[in-house]
Amino acid sequence: MSENKSGSMIVTGVIGEDVHIVGIRILEYALGEAGFRVTPLGSQVSQKEFIDAALETNADAIMVSSLSGHAEALVPGFREKCVEAGIDNILIYLGGYLLVGEMNWKDVESKFSKLGIDRVYPPGVSPTRVIEDLKADISSGRKNG
């Protein structure tokens, strides 16, 4: 774990009216094990709550979980609000069951990329993969552009 950019702060939460908590809990645990600091907001978190927490903790990334299928109604405007709040370049990752029903993954991904989400993950993605991406993005300074 010494290789991590230890101390990077990650804000986590489940967006909207969504109550599914298990996935994000597991992710938080894995982030902690990998040497990240985590600010867990729990479930039913609004865009504003995410952004306020990110400002307050000077976070490097926001991990947004959405399982109920309503992400297409809940995510638009997120990036814009970050820009307004002066954290234009914060990493935003999104994961879970993003639409209602079965999803054609390529379409889903491009839909949310266009909304300024840096990385979009399908259900069941392993925390290991997410953490690898996160390390890479943080150290390369990759931000959404």
Place this chain on the structure above:
Amino acid sequence: MSENKSGSMIVTGVIGEDVHIVGIRILEYALGEAGFRVTPLGSQVSQKEFIDAALETNADAIMVSSLSGHAEALVPGFREKCVEAGIDNILIYLGGYLLVGEMNWKDVESKFSKLGIDRVYPPGVSPTRVIEDLKADISSGRKNG
């Protein structure tokens, strides 16, 4: 059962190297119940054995069962041999699993119709339906050709 053309004689059997006996047994039972006379040849019956039995019993129809999937090798020539034997117009019905693997039924049916088989049935056809067809064919004098 009084409505049947009682006394029509049906030769039954399983063709070729095929040992599946249950289906034809059930059919024989149903034919008997419906008032037909049955000459059961059992399994592993050759074209010649079918035709000899039909000649001997002056049969109205031959019921050929084939489940092993080899009917496309076993049935060609059957009608021609009947013609040679002088029973040109005998009804020939064929049923079971006629090809190896899954079958597109329309193709199968036309394949065997072209070989001079009067009626071709897919797996699991109910004896009731077969008997209805048989009564109709016998009373209308329908024959192949």
Place this chain on the structure above:
Amino acid sequence: MDKLNRKLTEEEFFKERKEVLSGWPTGQDVDLDEAIAYHKSLPPGKVWAKKMQYAKEHGEIYAITGMGVATIEGQIELLQCIEREGQADLLGTSVDSYSRQSDYEAAEKGIKDSKDKGRSVLNGLPVVNHGVKGFRKIMDAVNLPISMRYGAADTRLIDEIGYAGGHTSGPADALMDFWHHHSKVSLEKVLNTHRYGKRLIGYYEEHGVPMLASCQGLYGAGIPPTLQVAAIIVQLFTLAEQGVKNMRLHFATHGDLVQDATTSRVLTKLADEYLKIHGYKDINIYLSVSFSLVQYPLEPGTAFAVSFMNTLMAKVCNAQSNDIRTIAEAKGIPKKEDTAYTFRTVKAMENFLQGQKIEMNQNDLDLECKMAELEVRAIVDKVLEFGDGDAVSGILKAVETGVLDNPFATNSASPCKVMGIKDSRGAIRYLNHGNLPFTNEILDYQTSKINDRENKKKKKLDYEDLVSDLMAVSKGFLVE
């Protein structure tokens, strides 16, 4: 201290009712007298409680799962497909998650968007928005009983409209709704609004309409069964007090047949005993099981194997209701064809098993039952002690102090100290019992079971194993 678990008077009920019905315009269409008459006109085949009674008497098992899309037309198409193609015995209405948060504006927008896009953008049927009239169309279009399936901090308006619309069953489960269906609401508020819902069911019962109420306490994946049994039993007092007469007790099985059979036996025995001791009589209890997972299998073969386990468990647990997930559960809201396919398959399974008797090793079962009873009694008695006999105040204090707890609660007010883990045979044991009031005898038994697995794995069990447990069945294993 006032007794909190007390039946609402008719006056209180109707006063509250006014306010409830004003929550959304469709509330005005609910006419209780008309609804009671409507229910009385339903054939027995459309009434959940009657189907459960038949199943219990004849040893039958009936499958059920959630079903819900945004529009009435869509819902009819879905349910008809499940009834006809799926050979289903029971139907359900999943309520969408905006409605569960009482956000009927968002649900309304969801209906509109769904019509525009020609696909449901909602994850369930917004019962309130469609109103009594909307749901009656569904009732006319199918021949089976329909149950509501949802959880919410405030269930009152959905219940009013849902039952008046023709549902003959629905949830009555404050703990489940507090723990799993809202992140911030207080338990007090949930218990309060839920009292109303139960009273509503009681009202139908008083007027000769059998109405089935479901209760499961908490979502059971990875949760030790005795915790779930306790969370169900303490709530039964609150259902019974408001006049609920037909109860469907739902619990999660986890794959160890002995433990699962134990859960069923202990729940049946203690529910009956505690209700009687507290003077609640003439209550019909039905059982319902899930083979409960967190993550469901993506691979359809493994998903079928899961429905089979669910059915086997229903058999082993003498359950009437076989609460399954479709084989597409891990893919998203299932297509109607997937649901019908799952039902059809499970129906054949049920047919094959229904007439059979399956038993467990008697010694194993006796020991497991003895220990499970101790665990449940420890929790339930403590709750009642907290409330000085009053279940509601007992529950309030118990949840606050973690005497009733939940490892994966969504609500931030829950201590979440308890942690379950599988033993080497797949039974769930307490890796951490948090503040549960357990004796050393209980704890030693738990430890010995955990040690078995630790010895096999040659390591201490930790969070990694917990995660692996949560995922195991989805990969086709019981314990890894």
Place this chain on the structure above:
Amino acid sequence: MDKLNRKLTEEEFFKERKEVLSGWPTGQDVDLDEAIAYHKSLPPGKVWAKKMQYAKEHGEIYAITGMGVATIEGQIELLQCIEREGQADLLGTSVDSYSRQSDYEAAEKGIKDSKDKGRSVLNGLPVVNHGVKGFRKIMDAVNLPISMRYGAADTRLIDEIGYAGGHTSGPADALMDFWHHHSKVSLEKVLNTHRYGKRLIGYYEEHGVPMLASCQGLYGAGIPPTLQVAAIIVQLFTLAEQGVKNMRLHFATHGDLVQDATTSRVLTKLADEYLKIHGYKDINIYLSVSFSLVQYPLEPGTAFAVSFMNTLMAKVCNAQSNDIRTIAEAKGIPKKEDTAYTFRTVKAMENFLQGQKIEMNQNDLDLECKMAELEVRAIVDKVLEFGDGDAVSGILKAVETGVLDNPFATNSASPCKVMGIKDSRGAIRYLNHGNLPFTNEILDYQTSKINDRENKKKKKLDYEDLVSDLMAVSKGFLVE
């Protein structure tokens, strides 16, 4: 009278062998010494008997089914798919039905036609035509043990080539082959050619190569289990005499768990007892079950439910081998994807059930076991009496007189007087016991069980019910 059940001397064996190998050109390539060395070089994971032993010791259950197409390349593709996509533990070779009739010319034409048409026109792999070399390619391409699966009046050349090619298991089942695999051959001839096949297995065993022989007596749909158990046991003497050491006893289950568990227990107990009494020692016995139907379900959901029952039965019967049909069984020879899908599903079910204990009601089981034992002993003892202790002459006379009988024999020399029917719980009872040497005690028990169902149906059971029994499971019911 000469003892017919006597071990072939090496001289006799090698003399007969010459003639056998001359049956088709590929016979010349069989070199027994080389084959023995080859088998000894196989890793344990490719040896059936070793896998069965592991399964028995660890309570594991492994699925198996028939698999076969015309060409080596096709067969490799098929088996690799089942191994990888299907997560299979065991593989099989279905031999095509021309080869089963020793018609290698027709099989050769089938290979050619299959290559021309780009699809298999044969219903199995023509083992003889491809020869030892052909099969070795398959052995190299997979990592699991492969069993031959076929029945024939004359099995000798297929066995020689099949075992030398690398199969580590195959059938040794004269009664099955007489009754079901030829319409006119005499039992005497079948027993004679089969003696050779068993001696061949014995020869491998003598030279340190464990070879597993399967025996099931008759195809079990609608057939009373005790008749099947008797037909297996009388044949064990003929296997043991020729030196067979590893036996896979396969039997059909029918859906009544008590009867099916009984079959397993009685078979295990009596096989062991009779073998020991007759002085055959050091024999390893493994069990294999099918949930046996005549007609399989066309609908994939019901077909999955059937594989589930098959797996549950394997568990209830403590079987090692879970002999399943693919979900495409009723459609025709399955596509490799269907087979893999079925295996994957069954694997998850096996995983879920493997560690569990399932028991039957002890009283029900005791009674059923007692009666089943009486029935089996009545038949087996009569057979041995007929032969004056010599199993082979006993079998000959028993089959002729219907003391061993088969309701749906293909062979016209079988009396086919026995008829089985389901009782109200799905157990198979003797509707007609033909010439089976049953006491009144046995017959009264059978009648009482049949009466149960007659009383329920309020009619005498007849041929219609028999047909309905044969079809019931394919429609998703156990008994109608």
